């Protein structure tokens with residue numbers, strides 16, 4: 389089943405420089421998914437190697453850097469000012485014609501979120517894994533799987549010291565949106581144009597926004613067809629200003645839409661761009677099959693991203709943590725078959741499968757609405773006083789005001 | 802298909818859309834390999850227009 393593209397079992401005869409070694413678990417990618425997987429596998433007693441092509445983790449940034457506190461609480465990670473640079477507790481959603489909806493969490497008991505510094509955060513998570521006992525190979529590009537008797541037996545690649553090959557009982561694919569590892573294993577994770585938001589972001593200084601504690605979202609087909617624009621404050625006059633455009637609806641490059649957006653916003657157009665980030669966000673919902681013999685797929689590689697918001701840091705960390713634990717246990721039991729690794733699939737689906745499906749449905753409904761219809765919904769929500777940021781709460785208000793909406797929104801409530 | 806490395810920000814969007822897994826993306830370069838069928842999907846998705 390896995391014999392799609394076999395490579396010779398031993399490459400060392402070719403005179404290449406080959407670093408031979410064997411690990412229980414090899415994690416490809418040291419983003420939020422990979423570093424949490426490596427951490428939890430190591431914590432559970434496995435010999436772990438984490439490999440990333442990047443020479444500086446977290447760079448280049450491909451992220452708006454907003455995260456809800458839940459995942460940090462879940463994993464017992466204490467927010468640190470070095471990477472949690474701003475605390476948020478409110479959102480503003482602006483409709484195509486400019487109707488503004490503001491929602492704040494209750495002051496004391498409400499949930500908060502953070503705007504991160506991913507360069508520091510990704511490094512922090514990697515260091516956390518290494519301190520738990522994982523080894524890291526940075527600046528090393530993985531370019532293939534090693535198959536042994538038709539089954540995944542390791543990885544190969546090119547690193548700072550030349551070519552290498554590492555054997556592993558379990559390979560965890562945490563290689564992000566451009567994942568290839570799962571594809572080498574025979575899972576087709578290629579995206580189509582309506583599966584991906586193509587994004588651009590400026591980090592800008594000298595800008596005005598409503599409040600440091602408020603994440604701003606702007607909707608409209610003129611601003612970003614099939615997506616939205618965001619302003620996420622990072623400091624006094626510093627913010628991530630970006631947008632995502634659905635691949636199938638993009639008529640221009642996201643960077644061109646972004647330039648237009650910024651120039652139309654007086655508070656932003658006076659700012660200066662100090663960083664440019666781009667990237668793709670998979671918004672198709674998670675892939676069904678996330679395990680194979682000796683293989684697990686986690687994070688963006690498994691498309692475990694909230695399809696409505698495009699947020700994927702939390703899911704990546706949640707899935708990574710489960711995958712690492714299951715990998716370590718499976719290795720210890722001497723059974724790394726697909727059947728055994730399915731525990732990971734069962735558990736991540738339990739933890740977030742329903743929620744991701746619901747957001748996927750919500751995204752599909754939103755994509756079916758015209759700018760005019762969005763304005764009408766915004767009109768209904770405008771005057772309402774919400775005391776938490778919740779999709780369900782907003783939907784309830786909408787259906788109450790406009791019962792005809794119910795058939796469109798059914799299944800979401 | 803060719804990637805203008807002075808524009809490319811190595812984001813991986815092109816890799817995710819390539820139907821035949823033909824793009825190598827390291828920390829230093831992004832380029833198609835011999836499997837490329839010149840379908841143009843990567844060119845269309847690139848956020849900065851780095852693919853010619």
Ligand SMILES: Cc1cc2nc3c(=O)[nH]c(=O)nc-3n(C[C@H](O)[C@H](O)[C@H](O)COP(=O)(O)OP(=O)(O)OC[C@H]3O[C@@H](n4cnc5c(N)ncnc54)[C@H](O)[C@@H]3O)c2cc1C
Nearest residue numbers: 417419420421441451452453454530564667687688700701
């Ligand atoms: C513009 C933009 C804005 C976003 N905003 C937000 C936001 O505000 N909040 C949020 O929660 N999410 C956001 N996301 C999504 C979020 O960035 C991802 O969901 C998250 O980074 C996924 O983590 P990951 O570990 O799965 O993948 P990644 O963080 O992409 O990590 C994958 C790692 O694998 C490495 N790698 C890949 N291939 C190989 C290989 N062949 N060999 C070796 N190493 C390899 C890469 O170098 C990388 O370090 C945004 C995304 C984009 C593009």
Ligand code: SF4
Nearest residue numbers: 809810812813815847
């Ligand atoms: S999509 Fe464009 S910017 Fe991103 S890696 Fe490909 S060529 Fe580079």
Ligand code: SF4
Nearest residue numbers: 819837838840841843
């Ligand atoms: S042109 Fe098509 S086949 Fe060639 S690299 Fe781009 S997406 Fe892949």
